[in-house]
Structures are given as structure tokens and as C-alpha cells.
Amino acid sequence: MHEMSICEGILDVLKEQARAQNFDTVKRVCLEIGPLSGVEIDALKFGFDVVMRDSIADGATLDIIETEGKAWCFSCGTAIVIGERYDPCPKCGSHQLQVTGGEELRIKELEVN
Template sequence: MHEMAVCESLLSAMEEAAKAQNFSRVTRVRLAIGRFAGIEVEALRFGFDVVMRGSLAEGAELVVLEEDGSAWCFDCCETVALSHRLASCPKCGGERLVPNGGTDMKIKDLEVL
């Protein structure tokens, strides 16, 4: 379950931000997660609760904002929205697609004290 490692990295990023911006507590974390990022949201929620225990983010609310996936279609030369990675092009039915959006995860913002 790589979501635990993701949560550990998230905690490190929050600790660095706390030092740089002089805050001591995180009460809410908003994450934007792309549909194709390979993150299992329920596993992330579980890992978040476990990893944040005893830290500046213990008890913080985790808000997940799912971002749409998109891909470039070589058949119709368009960027199209996709509901899942193996979908056909919704415009032309082509199957030669390269994902170009919704593949990452980023911290949108933190609510801090």
C-alpha cells in the first residue's frame, strides 16, 4: 500500500511548511488527486489517520478533490476528458490515447493555526 508512503511525504511537506511559515497545527488538508494518479482514496484516508497521529496534523480533516483525467487522441488530434485510463476516445472512438491530465496529486491548501 503505497498510500502510507504518500501520507508520510505529505506529513514531511506540512512539517517543512510549518517551519517556513511559522504555524504549529494543521486542521484541514485539501488534496487534488487526479483520476489517473494511481491513488486509492480510501487507503489514503486510512493512511492519513495513522501517519498523522502524534503530529502537527493529528485529527486534521482530509478533503480529497478528484480531478478529471484527460488524454491526447492520436486519431482525432484532440485532448479529451476520460472517465478511466483504458477508455476509448469519446469523440472518435479511437484507442490510441496518451494520458496528459489527472495523473498527479498536489496539496491545494492547508488550514492552519
């Protein structure tokens, strides 16, 4: 499962941060996830609990902020919001879009001890 390896990547970042900033427990992780990141949020939540078990983030709360998918439509010259990567422009139906946001998967906040 793709989300498991994402969680392992998050744990690596947490460990690095713990070393750099001298904390040893993570209480809360807040992630920002865009709809175009390809991440399934339910799977990520499940993977998070499994991967964090017995680590510095054992039992940590996972908060997820879902951002919007944003794109620029070349046909009608409008900034639009899309739900999925291959969605057409909601204004003119064009597929000539440049994705400008919504691909993010990042740690936005950490609460540590």
C-alpha cells in the same frame, strides 16, 4: 500499502511548511487528486488518519478534490476526458492517446494555526 507512504510524504511536506511558515498545527489539508495518479482515495483517507496521529496534523480534516483525467486523441484530434489510463477515446475508440491531465497528487490548500 502504497497510500501509507504517500501520506508519510504529505506529512514531510507539512513539517517542512510548518518550519518555513512558522505554524505548529494543521487543521485541514486539501488535496487535489487525479484519477490517473494511481491513488486509491479510500485507502488514502484511512492512511491519512493513521499517519497524522500524534503529528502536527493530528485530527486534521482531509478534503479531497478529484480532478478529471484528460487526454488528447491523435486519431480524431480531440481533447477528451478519460476515467482510467488505458481507456479508449470515447469518440472514436482509439488507444492513441496522450494523457494531458489527471496524474496530479498535490496539496492544494492548508489551514493552519
